Amino acid sequence: MLTIYLTKHMIQAVAGAGKTISVDRIYQQRIPAGLFTHSGIADAAELSDILQAFWVRHQLPKKDVMLVLDSGQLVNKFLTAPILRPAAMRNFLAPEFSDINRSGEQVFGYWIASEDKKSKMRQIMATMAERTALTQYIELFAGIGVQLTEIVTPLCSLLAMLRAIPDMNRQTAVVQLWNGSSLTNILLMNGDYVYSRTTQMFQQPGTANFSVEVARQIGRFEQFMKAQQLDASISHVYLAGISPDDLSDCMDGIAQIDADIAVSELEIASLLHPADSELPVMDSLIPISALFLGRDYIGLIRQMGVDPERVRDWQEMGHRMRPVAVLGGAAVAVIAVLGGYHLYLSHTLDALTTYNESPLVVRNIAEYDQLAQANHSLQARLDELNGDIAAGESYPVPSSTINRTLEEARGAYVELDVRSYDAQTGVLTIDATASEVDMIHAFIANLRTTELFYDVTYTGYNYDEGAQRWSVHVVCTLSQQAGR
């Protein structure tokens, strides 16, 4: 990664790496006066030639180049902002910079100083620039084949670096940085940024008045804090970029203003890898500080791609998409419910199948089926046999019991002889003869009083001259109980 620090007076280049914060090479060159005006580049062609020569001479890389631009065209503001997407930040930032008089289209970048996710708010150092101004620098570098990845202000870069210094946390301090033409003063309260001011120095380093001028800045900051009624006092002043010859004078000057303030040189070597580098890092703090920006910097070039109209279009599209999003959400919910239900059903079916197909159950079912069939057959056969027994028992029993009953019924004047029996009809054939005709009806009546017969059919008699007896015409059908 290459960081280029460009001011009206000089150009500095630092080749290093942002992740491990290492510095490999540092180059510096002064720029002749008159190339810049307050509103931008005055002589782009000459500036381009100077840059071209600078690149060639030091064989600098042309990709992954970040420009730290010290220009009045870039305006910083420290703000508290809601946590929004970078594309949506424009709508928040534009009103905040409405007091800055700019006619062209504005582009906003910002560096995130701190973030509170609970309250969804951030502290940011926002930067505003006109699109045309940014385009001017992008095209300037593109003209020499260098593709700028981002443009940042020195203040954003310095704040990123100061946040990485452990000593700065929870301190109320002023950092004074001399860049060869101007002095940047940054007030931190409890480690947080409060206020900064960059002063053009008319006194040259090495003169007695230079250190006085530097120390005077501290007095102004103390006045500022009183005016702002800030309930803190400056405990430390860190000096950077000031030559060792002026350093002790500056410390003395500050001590004369406030003897309680500790003064020391800003120490950043421990932040760099390797820490024992012999490169003049203290003279190039601003381009080095850009290595500390990281992902917290939402840069101007990136935000140039954000077209307000296009953002509005997409926001409007987003509003229109809400019913579709609701539909989509409903679909996802339905899918989730159906999917969950599907899993539940599958699990239930698995459990049922596991039971139904378990070896113990299968064995029991097989035995049950076999026993059910066997029992059915046995029961049916038993029923058949019992039915046959009952049917058999429904027939009369043609035993001598019948003969004895008939003997009792015949009386003294009737003789009878059983001739035959047919179980199918139940007819018991009897040869009955009477010696007295008048006793036949009594005999028939007696037969009918016994429970021996189901039916007694009497049709009369006839007299047999040879036997001199009356032959009785009677057909007897045995009853079910006969013979038992």
Added chain:
Amino acid sequence: MTFKLETNGGRLTPRDKKLLLLLAVVFIVGVAGYGLIRPLFVSNGQLREQIVQAQEEKQENKEKVVLVTQYRINNEKLKQELEQVSGRYFAWMESQQIDAKLTQTALQYGLQAQALDIQMPQDEADMQDLAPYVNSEQAQQAASDADDAQAEETQEQTDSSDAEEPSASATKDVKSGLYTAVVSMQLQGARDQLQSLLDSYAAQQPAVRVTGFQWNTASVVGADGALTEVATLTLNMELYMIKNTEEIAE
């Protein structure tokens, strides 16, 4: 038909917006609705049906598992009952065995066996359901039941001409294992001895059923030249024999 998203410098035209909305709806309906929701819905329906069947099967299986023990007990009980009932009939006999049994019995009673006719069951088809005595309550009840059944059948045929015929013969397929040998035997001897034999067979119900008899008497010239009254009994019987219980059960 082709769709083209007009970039318009990164801006969205009204046509783009409509197209995006349409695409979003088509995506949701197509992918979510037809691709996921519908198959899930169908699959869940099938799973529910399978679960209902599986639950019924499980319930049935549970009942069967519980009933297995009872069925084992019932099986033993039925076998014992069948053995007990079967014991009331003769074991299977061939015709010569029947002859031996009847002739020896006749001789033991001091009778002369004059004729014997045995009709053995031809095959298993001869196993019969014995019809009850025609003048018995069972026969009257059976006749009444038959009339009712016929009336009911007639009614059913009237109600639904295309209904399946009831399987009346279903219960007739059951094999009782009972075989009938029809025997006719002519015996001669003293009337009292013949009557005793007749009583003996009559008392052997249900193994023996006397289906009929006929008495005849004749005067026979004895050795001493005197005429003697001799009785002849023609006895018709059915002997019921049962085959091995296990054989039938199989």
